[in-house]
Amino acid sequence: MGPLKGIKIIEMTGIGPGPFAGMLLADMGAEVIQVERASADYVIPDCNRRGKKSIVLDLKKDSEVVKLLKLIRQADVIFEGFRPGVMERLGIGPEICLEQNPKLIYGRMTGWGQSGPLSTAAGHDINYIAITGALYATGRKDSPPAPPLNLIGDYGGGAMFLVTGILAALLETQRSGLGQVIDVAMTEGTANLMSIFNTLDGIGQWNVNRASNLLDSGAHFYDCYETQDGLYISIGAIESKFYNLLIELAELDPALFSAQLSVKKWPELKSILKSVFLTKTRQEWCDIMEGTDVCFAPVLNYREAQSYAHNVARGSYINLDGIIQPAPAPKFSRTPSEVQHGSRQAGYDTTSILADWGVDD
Secondary structure (H helix, E strand, O other), X not given: OOOOOOOEEEEEOOOOHHHHHHHHHHHOOOEEEEEEOXXXXXXXXXXXXXXXXEXXXXXXOHHHHHHHHHHHOOOOXXXXXXXXXXXXXXXXXXXXXXXXXOOOEEEEEEOOOOOOOOOOOOOOHHHHHHOOOOOOXXXXXXXXXXXXOXXXXXXXXXXXXXXXXXXXXXXXXXXXXXXXXXXXXXXXXXXXXXXXXXXXXXXXXXXXXXXXXXXXXXXXXXXXXXXXXOOEEEEEOOOXXXXXXXXXXXXXXXXXXXXXXXXXXXXXXXXXXXXXXXXXXXXXXXXXXXXXXXXXXXXXXXXXXXXXXXXXXXXXXXXXXXXXXXXXXXXOOOXXXXXXXXXXXXXXXXXXXXXXXXXXX
């Protein structure tokens, strides 16, 4: 019943952000066909394979390329995450595919983009976010930049921008009747995620020194603190009314903490807060602050998150293939997303897809 029901998408299976993007599209109702290699060692079960169908083709054989082109003629979207030139060498580059299907949306996602001096170089998330300022800004003052998992480049700057581009292009092709190529560079997606800091820098409210600003752990009222039991809580009391409530509930000295935005006092006030939060356990602080306007939350590990009361109430996680994993998001009121089925082995649907799509085997 998802909003993309009836949309046919071909995913040239890769790793990381590509499969994640395909999962999001499948959750929203699209028929996502993974094109895979028989020799590939895919992990089963895999959250990012849920809801998709799988077909195995040996694209080194001309006859198999022909089969894929016949599928492409009927598809709305194809996307891939290979280095520039790989799809062209296989005989399924954008020019050939758009000749077969002028309405086709052709998504291309790489770290560096399809052009530029680094476009053919190897890289990973940490490298892509390194050239945008995002990595430099992450971490503590007296430590090297801290890799924020691979969430920012691969998934935020890559997969989410690919999905956004595909959805926008699908809307546009309804008006024009023409397809197009989407060039997604994780570097550029990440740069866009950093736009608020360009704004703050431009108006003199941000500097390049790590852990010295409002949102990067420089401020005492926006940071994580250890509790008596060795766990952590998060505080984000930016607005004055929330900050005043923090002072009240943490039983802080109002006179000492009154100069909230005095940057010179931040280190001293942070040191005091560290001592205060060490006097109680995480649960004790939850009992005092959770659900209030302090802007407070316990810092959970990913397993704790699965059973956290708010997440349970919203159905934020599901159990599929024996793995507890995030439920489809966002939530739609009339055409709700849903997981169509669990992850499938490579080639599970080869015969049925070729038959259903009218391609002779």
